[in-house]
Amino acid sequence: MIRNFRFRLVGVGVHDTSRRLYGAKSFFVSLSKIIMSSSWISPPTRTELIENLVSGVDRYNPSNVGILEDYLYHQIRSQEYDCLANLAILKLYQFNPDLYNPDVVVNILIKALGASPLPDFNLCISLLDERPPNAALDEPDPLPALLPLLHGLHHLLYRCRFPAFWRAYRSEQLESLRDNYTVECAGFEDSIREVVIRAVKSTFTRIGTDRLSLYLDLHSPEALKAYIDKLDWTLNSDGTVVSIPPNPDNQIEAIVVQESIKLPQLGKVISQAAKV
Amino acid sequence: MSRATLWSTADMDEDLAEAVDVQLSMYAQQGQNSAVYDQLGAQMEQLEPFLAIQQHMAALAAVPDVVKSFIVSFQQAILNHDLPSITMFYTTTFPKLTEKFYARTEWPEPEIIAPLLSSNEATEDQIHIFLVLYRDLYYRHVYSRLHPNIDDRFHSYENSCELFNYLLNSPSSADDESDEPAPVDLVLPEQWLWDIIDEFIYQFQVFCSWRSKVKSKTDDEILMLADGTGVWSSYSVLNVLYSLIQKSKINEYIIALKEEQGKGGARTAEEIAESISPYTALPLYRSLGYFSVLGLLRVHVLLGDFTLALKVMDQVGEFLLGGSSFGAKANKPSITALPTLPATHISTHYYVGFCYMMLRRYPDAIRTFVTVLNFFQRMQRMRGYGGYERKDQYDQIAKTADRTLALYAMCHSLVLPGSPFTRLDDNITNTAKERYGEQMGRMSRGGGDTLGAFEELFLYACPKFINANSPPYHDPETIGLMLSAETADSGEGALASDPTQRHLRLFLSSAAAQSPLPTLRSFLHLYTSLTTEKLSSFLDLAKLSESNREETAEDLEAEEAIQEMMVLKQNSRSVSRVVPAQGITDKGKEASSAVAAAKGSLLEGEMISTSDLNFVIDDNTIHIAESTVGRRYAGWFIKNTERSQRVLDEIRASPLPKPKPATVAAPPPEAQKKPKTVAWGGARA
Numbered sequence: 001m002i003r004n005f006r007f008r009l010v011g012v013g014v015h016d017t018s019r020r021l022y023g024a025k026s027f028f029v030s031l032s033k034i035i036m037s038s039s040w041i042s043p044p045t046r047t048e049l050i051e052n053l054v055s056g057v058d059r060y061n062p063s064n065v066g067i068l069e070d071y072l073y074h075q076i077r078s079q080e081y082d083c084l085a086n087l088a089i090l091k092l093y094q095f096n097p098d099l100y101n102p103d104v105v106v107n108i109l110i111k112a113l114g115a116s117p118l119p120d121f122n123l124c125i126s127l128l129d130e131r132p133p134n135a136a137l138d139e140p141d142p143l144p145a146l147l148p149l150l151h152g153l154h155h156l157l158y159r160c161r162f163p164a165f166w167r168a169y170r171s172e173q174l175e176s177l178r179d180n181y182t183v184e185c186a187g188f189e190d191s192i193r194e195v196v197i198r199a200v201k202s203t204f205t206r207i208g209t210d211r212l213s214l215y216l217d218l219h220s221p222e223a224l225k226a227y228i229d230k231l232d233w234t235l236n237s238d239g240t241v242v243s244i245p246p247n248p249d250n251q252i253e254a255i256v257v258q259e260s261i262k263l264p265q266l267g268k269v270i271s272q273a274a275k276v
Numbered sequence: 277m278s279r280a281t282l283w284s285t286a287d288m289d290e291d292l293a294e295a296v297d298v299q300l301s302m303y304a305q306q307g308q309n310s311a312v313y314d315q316l317g318a319q320m321e322q323l324e325p326f327l328a329i330q331q332h333m334a335a336l337a338a339v340p341d342v343v344k345s346f347i348v349s350f351q352q353a354i355l356n357h358d359l360p361s362i363t364m365f366y367t368t369t370f371p372k373l374t375e376k377f378y379a380r381t382e383w384p385e386p387e388i389i390a391p392l393l394s395s396n397e398a399t400e401d402q403i404h405i406f407l408v409l410y411r412d413l414y415y416r417h418v419y420s421r422l423h424p425n426i427d428d429r430f431h432s433y434e435n436s437c438e439l440f441n442y443l444l445n446s447p448s449s450a451d452d453e454s455d456e457p458a459p460v461d462l463v464l465p466e467q468w469l470w471d472i473i474d475e476f477i478y479q480f481q482v483f484c485s486w487r488s489k490v491k492s493k494t495d496d497e498i499l500m501l502a503d504g505t506g507v508w509s510s511y512s513v514l515n516v517l518y519s520l521i522q523k524s525k526i527n528e529y530i531i532a533l534k535e536e537q538g539k540g541g542a543r544t545a546e547e548i549a550e551s552i553s554p555y556t557a558l559p560l561y562r563s564l565g566y567f568s569v570l571g572l573l574r575v576h577v578l579l580g581d582f583t584l585a586l587k588v589m590d591q592v593g594e595f596l597l598g599g600s601s602f603g604a605k606a607n608k609p610s611i612t613a614l615p616t617l618p619a620t621h622i623s624t625h626y627y628v629g630f631c632y633m634m635l636r637r638y639p640d641a642i643r644t645f646v647t648v649l650n651f652f653q654r655m656q657r658m659r660g661y662g663g664y665e666r667k668d669q670y671d672q673i674a675k676t677a678d679r680t681l682a683l684y685a686m687c688h689s690l691v692l693p694g695s696p697f698t699r700l701d702d703n704i705t706n707t708a709k710e711r712y713g714e715q716m717g718r719m720s721r722g723g724g725d726t727l728g729a730f731e732e733l734f735l736y737a738c739p740k741f742i743n744a745n746s747p748p749y750h751d752p753e754t755i756g757l758m759l760s761a762e763t764a765d766s767g768e769g770a771l772a773s774d775p776t777q778r779h780l781r782l783f784l785s786s787a788a789a790q791s792p793l794p795t796l797r798s799f800l801h802l803y804t805s806l807t808t809e810k811l812s813s814f815l816d817l818a819k820l821s822e823s824n825r826e827e828t829a830e831d832l833e834a835e836e837a838i839q840e841m842m843v844l845k846q847n848s849r850s851v852s853r854v855v856p857a858q859g860i861t862d863k864g865k866e867a868s869s870a871v872a873a874a875k876g877s878l879l880e881g882e883m884i885s886t887s888d889l890n891f892v893i894d895d896n897t898i899h900i901a902e903s904t905v906g907r908r909y910a911g912w913f914i915k916n917t918e919r920s921q922r923v924l925d926e927i928r929a930s931p932l933p934k935p936k937p938a939t940v941a942a943p944p945p946e947a948q949k950k951p952k953t954v955a956w957g958g959a960r961a
Contacts (some may be wrong), residue, residue: 014760041587041879055587057518060511069774084583091581093745095510119636119844122782126580126634129743129775151785160842163677163835201846206895211838241895252890258906269914272921 005212040118045080047071059088069104073109077185083120090127102143104183114191116157117199126150142176151173156225157192160199162215167194175214189217197231202249206241329388335388341375343384344392351393351406354462363465368893374417383414400871405442405462411435414755416475419482426497429483429567433507436476443564444523444819453472459555466563466615473567474619476516477574484742510744513575517568524565526555563615566592571622578742580632580775586878589628592876618655621728622648627682629879630739634685635780636786638691639852639886645684649704652677682737685712690790691850691886720794732786734780743773745884793844800889806898812837818854841893848887855878 004111032191053059068089075081086108091246093100105128112120153174156165168174169192196215202209208225218224221239228235234243244250336344346369353361374383386407393403415432418424422431446460487501487508506512521527532548550557556565569592576585586593625648632641652673685708709716718729799814800806812834888903 056788057522060514084587087581087583091579091584094579097745115681119786122634122636122786123581123583125782126779128778129580129745151650155785156787157714158786158843160839160846162839199842199846202843203891204847204895206894207893209893213836249845252892252901254890255903257903259908259910261910265326265910265914269917269921272917 025175033123040083042084043080043082046082046085050082050085054088056083059091060095062092065092065096065099068092071102072107075105075111076185077144079191081115083112083115083123085122086111087123087127090124094129096129102141103181106146106150106177107185110181110185110188111191113150113154114155114188114195116154116195121154142180146177147169149247151178162196162199162217166217178186193217193227199249202246204244205246205250206236206243209235209240209242212242232267296709302430314376315388315849332388332391335384336391339384339389340377343377345390346370346373347389347392347410351403354406355402357461357463359463361464362463363467370413374421378417379422381912382418386411386414394628408435408439408442409464412472412475414440414487419479420474425485426500429479429486430500430504430507431481432479436479436516439472443561444519447776458858459558459561462560464560465580466617467750469560469563470567470615470617470620473517473571474623475565477513477571477578480508480513480575481564481740482741483745484744485740487746488743490747498749501746505746505749510579514572517572517575520561520564520568521572523555524561524568525553526562526565526569528552529556529562529565530591557873566615569622570620573624573627574739577627577631577739578778579744580741582634583611583879585627586631589624589878593628618651619669619673622652624643626676626683629680629683633687634783637851638687639850639884640881641687642684642691643853645680645687648680649677649684649707652680653703653707680736681708681711682733686719686733686737687715689716690787697875703845726791727784727788732783732792734783735776738776741779788873789843792840793847796840796844797887797889800891800898800900801902803898806900807897808834808837808893808896811841811898815840838893841898845891848885849883849890850886851879851881851885852884 046054049067053064053067054252058064068085071082071085072089075086090103092106108126110123113177115121151169153165156162156168169178193216200212204261209221212228213219213221213224216224216227218227225235228242235241236243241262264273297911341808346365350362350365350369352358353365376771388409389410390403393406411432412435415424415428415435418428419432443460443462493501527553529549532552536548546557555561569588572588573585576582576588576910593733625644629641629644629648632638632644684704688705688708695894712733715729715733719733796815799811815837816833890903891898891900893899
């Protein structure tokens with residue numbers, strides 16, 4: 001039975017004010033920002049309310065779980081991502097098992113898949129304590145069935161096995177995942193493509209189009225071309241090879257790490273020589 | 277006069293008076309005031325309490341005199357705020373007496389020794405506080421030497437709560453009209469304060485792991501657990517730690533210290549402390565706040581939340597881990613304003629390094645481990661037990677250091693060989709190889725047995741994770757389900773719910789993803805440019821025969837190779853707090869900036885490259901560039917020049933040997949004859 005998704009609508013003002021309207025380039029902006037810097041610790045899309053919740057003691061208050069869950073749904077709808085806030089939800093579930101909502105957990109895990117190769121997915125799993133068997137839920141818990149599948153997907157992403165990932169994702173087995181969860185998550189496939197782009201960008205200076213389309217799961221040449229154009233990558237005249245603009249990772253130089261001797265280090269020697 | 281035997285009820289009346297008289301006379305000898313006499317007299321009216329008192333008195337007499345005098349003087353010292361004697365009692369006398377008299381039994385119960393305490397002019401409150409502190413020592417002894425039963429666990433929790441309640445919420449003294457809680461007038465040694473917090477968390481951890489073993493509980497215990505759901509709950513433990521931190525305002529204090537340092541101001545640490553809050557001004561609360569931050573780090577790691585653990589250490593972490601080693605930089609007075617104990621140092625670094633490891637930030641983890649292992653090695657060389665009076669304290673620290681070494685060995689194998697970090701400290705690497713050489717060999721070789729070695733070391737070195745919640749004891753149906761489920765598949769069921777196994781699996785999956793990489797690296801070393809077909813053919817040769825190898829088409833193998841290359845690239849970049857200096861490229865340009873100092877919270881960092889082998893794929897060709905470290909000669913030359921200069925200065929400064937009279941006249945005329953000769957400094961003097 002397909003589990004129905006209900007977004008919980010909270011008072012209007014809170015989240016609408018936070019939603020900044022990015023243009024089409026919005027998720028490319030996030031591409032550069034998903035590195036473990038201060039923007040991973042506190043993303044610019046996080047509101048002050050959430051910031052206070054996550055950084056303070058209020059995060060342990062079970063009545064705040066609603067606010068954090070709504071923030072998660074906001075992330076799902078508008079292609080944003082805030083790892084620490086999602087971890088706060090999982091921690092509340094850890095301490096208050098009756099608040100547990102398997103849909104929320106699956107959504108968090110799906111979002112974390114898009115952050116690979118950062119360890120976000122592992123951090124989420126670390127916080128999922130084992131649950132005692134009980135009949136408290138009105139519907140059977142989908143998580144134990146989905147968890148190994150999600151683990152598998154994550155493992156494929158971490159090991160950069162992108163064609164295998166897309167095959168697994170589109171297979172029969174993951175149909176329930178696709179129908180119930182990822183379809184609700186706006187831009188899920190795009191966020192996976194971002195993972196691919198991150199890996200490809202750092203490893204290649206030029207890459208064949210068929211290989212790239214295999215990785216990105218964009219099989220028609222037009223779709224691929226549109227995607228490449230958005231990234232500002234160029235195609236060669238034949239249309240077979242894509243050039244990737246230089247970035248710190250794919251420009252290699254043989255560096256000889258020499259010691260740089262600074263004047264103060266020689267100060268004593270020079271002053272003694274001057275005395276003589 | 278021995279009174280250990282129980283009186284039979286028939287003889288009670290007669291012997292009663294005798295017993296009381298003798299006991300009271302003993303008190304009289306000790307100079308008891310009449311209040312005690314009256315108190316005992318009042319209690320004699322009732323039968324049952326009297327029996328209890330009788331037993332207590334019997335037990336009290338069984339207590340050796342040495343112990344009694346120790347308790348009395350201990351209390352006196354606490355009343356007088358006599359810190360040196362309290363420290364001596366706590367660190368030396370108490371363990372000695374434990375060894376001598378109570379090695380296998382419990383210390384006398386608090387009720388038994390209570391009569392002893394009224395001898396000093398102590399108020400009810402002060403006696404009460406001393407009993408709370410005494411119980412702390414009592415339960416610690418029970419937990420460490422004996423097996424606590426469920427009553428012990430519950431009571432120790434109540435005692436800890438009472439102690440913290442007293443520290444945090446005691447009403448202000450009578451002359452202060454406000455209702456605000458005021459700081460407590462108590463002085464305790466730092467070692468004790470750290471032990472209080474440490475023990476509190478340890479008891480919590482032990483309780484959680486005991487609680488999750490549903491099978492081994494008796495029915496009584498199940499009932500008690502069902503009733504006492506608030507005991508040792510995660511929320512209350514966290515509440516205590518957070519309250520201590522908030523009350524003592526330790527984070528604001530550290531921020532103020534840093535500001536003061538930055539401004540170069542003249543305020544001393546004490547002045548700053550007083551300006552923040554009356555609680556901060558007392559070293560008792562400062563130490564407790566500081567230790568609570570470290571305790572919170574530990575609790576979060578035990579519950580599996582690594583980012584929150586690092587976040588909690590925001591202010592403190594920079595102070596502790598920002599690169600300064602223990603005891604260095606004596607000219608910065610602010611650093612000594614916070615307590616530093618070797619135990620806290622080692623424990624904190626262990627947990628922080630473990631968090632970094634689970635976040636896959638191996639360079640940061642390695643740096644943390646190296647700092648603390650260096651410190652520990654220096655400590656080992658100190659005479660005795662590194663300054664500790666008791667061997668068991670030192671043993672505990674040594675065990676943590678050993679586990680840190682195991683974690684270091686694991687990280688060392690996970691950071692690809694050839695990175696600048698593995699050259700960081702050969703000393704520690706050698707120590708690790710001595711201790712864990714066999715596992716390290718298995719881990720870095722890659723191949724089949726890698727994961728086994730990782731698992732061994734991980735299970736040895738990881739903290740004892742806990743489940744935040746108890747099994748639902750209050751729900752008899754579910755408990756019944758669990759019990760029957762456990763008997764059915766006892767092996768697997770228990771393992772699956774074990775948090776340690778969960779974390780182990782996560783770690784192993786990261787390690788497994790890296791196992792093919794050393795082979796790949798070794799091939800790349802040989803070339804500057806390479807085609808992907810050639811690489812995939814190498815990998816075929818390297819792989820052990822797999823059953824479906826003949827079926828895979830060639831381009832699929834090439835594809836596999838390319839994907840492994842992406843993994844290799846991904847793993848040679850890591851987030852690090854400290855960005856190392858880049859060198860000069862062979863084209864002569866200065867590549868990127870100098871060392872960026874480690875600053876900011878512990879979670880921050882930038883991507884850096886951790887491998888000296890850099891490559892890029894140009895459609896189907898792989899270009900490889902290797903970085904090398906040039907010869908470093910400057911340090912050696914500078915050091916030796918300075919040493920030679922020192923020697924020369926010494927020689928010049930030392931007095932000339934007395935010249936013999938005959939030769940005195942000779943040198944001066946010679947010097948005048950040849951003015952152009954280079955004059956040595958010594959001859960001119």
